Amino acid sequence: MKTGAEYIESLRRLKPNVYIMGEKVESVVDHPLVKPHINSAAMTYDLAHDPLYKDLMVAKSHLTGKPINRFTHIHQSTSDLVVKVKMLRMIAQKTASCFQRCAGFDAMNSVYNTTYEVDQAHGTEYHQRFKEYLKYVQDNDIIPAGVMTDAKGNRMLKPSQQKDPDLFVRVVSKNKDGIIIRGAKLQQTGIVNAHEFIVMPTTAMGPEDKDYAVSCAIPVDAPGVTHVFGRQTNDARRYFEKDADIDLGNARYGMVGGEALTILEDVFVPWERVFLCGETEFAGMMVERFASFHRPNYGGCKAGVADVIIGAAKAIADYNGTTNAPHIKDKLAEMVHLNETLYCGAIACSAEGVTLPAGGCFVNNMLANTVKLNVTRYIYEIGRLAHDIAGGILATMPSEHDLKHPEIGPKIRKYYQGVAEVPTEHRMRMVRLLESLTGGTAQLESMHGAGSPQAMKVMITRLANLDQKKKLAEELAGIKK
Secondary structure, eight states, rough: OOHHHHHHHHHHTOOOOEEETTTEOSSSGGGTTTTTHHHHHHHHHHHGGGGGOOOOOHEOTTTOOOOOEEGGOOOSSSHHHHHHHHHHHHHHHHHHHHHHHHHHHHHHHHHHHHHHHHHHHHOHHHOHHHHHHHHHHHHOOOOOOEOBBBSSSSSOOGGGOOOSGGGSOOEEEEEEEEEEEEEEEEEEEEEEGSSEEOOOOSSSHHHHHHGGGGEEEEEOTTTTEEEEEEEOOHHHHHHHHHTOOOSSTTTOOOOOOOOOEEEEEEEEEEGGEEEEOOOGGGGGHHHHHHHHHHHHGGHHHHHHHHHHHHHHHHHHHHHHHTTTSSHHHHHHHHHHHHHHHHHHEEEEEHHOEEOOOOOOEEOOOHHHHHHHHHHHHHHHHHHHHHHHHTTTTHHHHOOOHHOTTTTHHHHHEEOOOOOHHTTTHHHHHHHHHHHHHSSHHHHHHHHHSSHHHHHHHHHHHHOOOHHHHHHHHHHHHTOOO
16 A cells, blocks of 8 residues: 555656646646645545554455555445545545545446446446456555546537537547547546546436447546646635745645546547446446445545534634634534534445445445535535634635735734734634635535535435325325225
8 A cells, every 4th residue: 555655756657738727737746736635635545554544544455355545445335335434534634625536436336336237238348357457456556536527518418419529528439459539527526636537427328329338447647638627716825825824724735626627539448448338228327326426425524624614613713702602602513513414424324335236335325315415505504604603804814925024914913813812823824724614616516526416306306206205195194096
């Protein structure tokens, strides 16, 4: 298993084609907008070597019997699913950010279990191919990003109906050695600081969409692959202000995110790295399994981030001298209640998991979607309550440059003082941390990460068995049919 330093060094050996802020990047490892995300991912490597967290971070490979980083593991039991949620919360408490490995983790579990069933139906060899690929991932402890979201174009049209055929990733040709694919994947978390990425379909498909039913693994620096890194709230502070510290909030680990547009221009993929190619009836299964593995993560990682938000709100209340005010106590209690509701939902959907035909363990689909739908509401409310506790200073505070100015700095310290026992700088640092944790990018990812609220509602409605619930009511009401 790699250490964080070894992970960072392994990225230096890659040469991905990456653009950030209109410039081609020579080294993502050293770029100020990528570095925090790399630091956060490095934490997942270092914690695997910490005896205190071994039970959470290390698993036993069911393929080789070797100890592996849990982020490369295929869940073998409901216990694995529960430990995953606990692990995500623990890491988020330490980084208060996205640690970049969850999408790939969930992609591997989705593809592993789905390819087995494709092979059973079609006599293909996708599952064996993927097992060999998984051994490679585990033995080298690499990060494969999970990529699903296509450009989509007109959302009311199927992939094959789009005016531009490249708005969903598609196979443009095949030969004896492999396939050529074209298209783009949007807002892919952690892809510029990953080693590879796993392509998956983004929607259920019919026979007419055969060219779009594709799953495969590709190195991030493969020929024909271009990544365009996305903007984040307040990223100009990190990019243009070379000495920024306080104003960055979470200076070492940044904000949730690290997404990029990944463009695929006639990228060659050898057959041994192709895991779905035209079997349209399994595209929806792969999508649904990935989404259901991914959605309860938010009850773990977002609960961990919210632990820090709650802590920051408590600290600011202490610094403001308002901790003992009844309305502050009530707000903090409500924040904790909302946060633990997210966490217990993630634990429940994991504990209620089932074993799939391939032997992997799968979450309770209904509860997984419920967890993520709650995240789209509760994280916003937790943030709103934190803003209420912090006060208007959150949006109006002067910069750290003013604080450090020889003439105006002492005046800043005087008039931004809270309780006398706490240095003004501490209060300003906590405000900036809270700003970074509850600002635009951080909140928006809670809304649309792992699918929009409507996507969860569609799944919940499909799984709710409303007619059966109606029947229960009719029986109790004495209605006979």
